[in-house]
Structure formats: structure tokens, C-alpha cells
Amino acid sequence: MAINQVQMQPGLSMREFMARYGTQAQCEQALVAARWPEGFVCPSCRCRHATTFERHGRTHWQCQRCHHQATATSNTVFASTKLPLTVWFLAMHLMTQAKNNVSALELRRQLGVSYKAAWRIKQKLMQVMAEHESGRCLSGRVEIDDAYLGGERSGGKRGRGAADKVPFVLAVSTTDDRKPHHVVVRAMPFTSAAVADWANTSLAADTVGLSDGLPAFRALRAEIAEHIVHVTGAGKAAVANPQFKWVNVMLGNLKNAITGTYHAFKFAKYAHRYLADFQYRFNHRYDLRRMLGQLIQHASRSKRWPESRLRAAEFRG
């Protein structure tokens, strides 16, 4: 699909969303269907035989073999939430249908919850996206570039900017007719070891990678079929090189999405999730109407994220 067709496609309207997911029962049913499409499977022993009972208005399953009790949300990202599922579903709708990233401040306003609650919902849903995208592997022709994010707004203290700057690598695979296909964005230091490790998981062996002359990218040679270096110089000359057309477009979009939406936040600490959010939404852009259903499915099978883990930094530049 051409990029303008992607931009013009109709998303899921708020009316359609409310008709499908407007009540707690509808949301719970959607989670059950997404988590156990062929009927309940015990999360503890994989047994399929269970009895059900209702408690606090929610369905509980009890495994007939090991007596483990589960609900549609137990041991997922929704576990131990005090908020109704309708709030979570509306957050998923807003985060998948918006053209740009939705800030926690905007979520607070739209969901009618505290800022803290909105922040937690957003971080948890971004974590779901990060988990899903962690297995993304590009192949074929791939444009690769390195850049920095953040550091511009760090509370006005001079000299602190550099500490908050996050180095990251963006790679975009292109189709035979040179349209962007999938993207991978990873916060990482620009070292040979980090590049090799990244290429190992994110680039298939048949990849033909194109990059500039960053020394760390030399590590690509051992990991992929071919590594072509174009020394472009900096500034306008680099941006004009047609070999790097899509990686430059994507870098521009990413910077706009992030600096346009977020202000002073601890970017360095949570950068991996903001980058994963961008990556997830780009890689699922082909079908805007299905994007919510896909996120519901990924969330229904996600891991539990206690607050302490949510606040732990995954990567320090």
C-alpha cells in the first residue's frame, strides 16, 4: 500500500468503538476471546477442563486438574488494575487511532483518570508493544542510520542535556519498488558489540544493509549478507542521498512524533518504550481498522508488569 493510501484509510470511529467495547462485559468478552480463542487453557498446567464461577461481576475459571484460578486479566498487563477495562480499552483505542503519539497528559484528559494512572496505562501498553516488536526481524534491502533523541529539554539546567541524550539506531526495510516496509528502532550505544548484537536479532541473514560510515556499523559485515557503506557527510548532503531516502523520512517522523508530543519527561529512562510505540504503530499501519483488535490480542497475552519493573530502566546510554 502506498504511503498516502495508508494515511487516507478510515480508522475505527468513536461510535464504532463504543458499540463494540463500550461496556465492561464487552471488554471482558473481547479479552477472553483474544486470550483463549479455542476455549480456556489453564495458565498453570495447560489443562483445558475448568469450571467457572462469578465473583465481583467477573468470570473466574478454576482448573479441574490443578485447581489454579484465573480470570481474563490475571497475569497479564491488566492484572491487579483497579480501573474498569473500559478505561483500558479506550486508552488502546486512542493510542492506536491517533496519528501522533498520545501523551499521558492527553490520556488523563480523555480517560478522566489521574495523571499517575494515565502514565501507568500508557507505559504498560507501550510495554505490550515493545514485547510484541522485540521479535521483529527485517530482511532484504535495509536502510540503516544512527541518531540521538532527547537532551533538548532537561529542566533548563545547562550541561545536563548530554546526559539525557539517547543514542539509537533506526533501520527500515524497503519493498522492490522502494517503498518503506517495516521499521526497527532500538536505543543502544554505538559500539561494535551492540551493533552486532542488534543485527543478530533484528536483521535476517539475507539482509543487504546500507549505512553511512559510522565505525560501529562495520560490525554488520559479519552478521548480514552484504553491507554497503555510503559516506555521505553531514547535513543536507546526507539527507539528499536517495539511498537513505526512507531512513531520513522515518527519522524526521520519529523526531516530530516525540518532540511534538512529549515535553520534559525522563526520556533516557523510558526511551525504549517510546521508540517501540513508534515502531509498533508504523509496522501495523496497513490496517488502521484492525490495529485496535491486534493490540487487544497482544495485550491479552502479555506479561504482568508490576510498577517497580515498569520504572526500571531497560537501557542507559
Ligand SMILES: [Zn+2]
Ligand atoms: Zn491447571
